[in-house]
Amino acid sequence: MEIKPTESELEILQVLWEKKACTVRDVHEELAQNKDAGYTTTLKLMQIMLEKGLVERDATNRTHIYKPLISIEHTRQNMLNKMIDTVFNGSASQLVMQVLSNKTSSKEELDMIKNYLEKLENNT
Amino acid sequence: MEIKPTESELEILQVLWEKKACTVRDVHEELAQNKDAGYTTTLKLMQIMLEKGLVERDATNRTHIYKPLISIEHTRQNMLNKMIDTVFNGSASQLVMQVLSNKTSSKEELDMIKNYLEKLENNT
DNA sequence: TCAAATGTACGAATGTTTTCGTAAATGCAA
DNA sequence: TTGCATTTACGAAAACATTCGTACATTTGA
Secondary structure (H helix, E strand, O other): OOOOOOHHHHHHHHHHHHHOOEOHHHHHHHHHOOOOOOHHHHHHHHHHHHHHOOEEEEOOOOOOEEEEOOOHHHHHHHHHHHHHHHHOOOOHHHHHHHHHHHOOOOHHHHHHHHHHHHHHHHOO | OOOOOOHHHHHHHHHHHHHOOEOHHHHHHHHHOOOOOOHHHHHHHHHHHHHHOOEEEEOOOOOOEEEEOOOHHHHHHHHHHHHHHHHOOOOHHHHHHHHHHHOOOOHHHHHHHHHHHHHHHHOO
C-alpha cells in the first residue's frame, strides 16, 4: 500500500479514526473548530479519498456514511519510517532520543517507556 | 519561525546539513544520485529557499556558496512535534513506543536509549 | 582571443492539492 | 403540496510546488 494521504486528508482521517463512522457533516463540523473551509471542500476531499481507497462509504441512504480504510497504526508507522529514513539518517534510536530530549515527559511516561524497553530486551 | 520546508527543500537541506556549505552544483550532484532533475531545477529551488530564509548565501564570487539557516535539530523537532500533535494525540510516549515496537533495534540501541532515559530521570 | 563550459536569473509550463460555485436530487416541515 | 434546507456531484479556479527552457554573464583553456 503506497498511498500517502495529503495533509488535509490526514485531518479528515483523524476524525474518522476517532469516531469510526461519519457523515461529511460530522467531519466538517469537527474540522470547522480549528480551521475554516466550506462544507463542499470537505465533501470534495472525502470523495477524492474514496477514489483513492483511503475510505469507504455506505451510500444506501441519501446521507452517506464514511469509514476509514487504512488503520491509524499503519499510517503512523509509515510516517515514522519515512521520517526516520529521510530526516534521521535511518536511525530510529536517534529519533527516539530527540523526542525524549525536548518533549518534557512526566516520570510516569518515562517509566512506561523504560518498562517497555525492558520487555523488548527480554523477548529477544 | 513558522516556515515549513517542502519535500524538495528538505532534500536540499539534508545535503547542506551534511556538508555545511555547498554550491548549487554540489547539492545537485548529490541529489542526482537518487533522483533525476535538471541542474536549473535545483538552482531554482535554492533561490526560492533563499527568499524564504531557509538558507543564506555568499554571492561574493560568481559561484555562490549556500549554507542552511535552520538547524537540523530544530527542523527535526518541529516535524516531530507536528506529528505528535496531529497523529499521536499529543502523546510523545505513544510515538516512542510505536517506533520501538516496529523498528527492530539492536540491543546496543536499546541500551543507549535506556541509559538516556535514566540520565533524564536523574536530572529532574 | 574566442569558443566551450559553467554559472545565475527568471518566466512560464506542468503537476498537485485545496477551495469553492453551481446544479440537481432528496428530505422535511408548514 | 410546496418551498426551504440538506445533500451529493462535479468542473473549474486558486494556491502551492516542481520542472525546465532560455537568456545572459563570467571563467577557462586551447
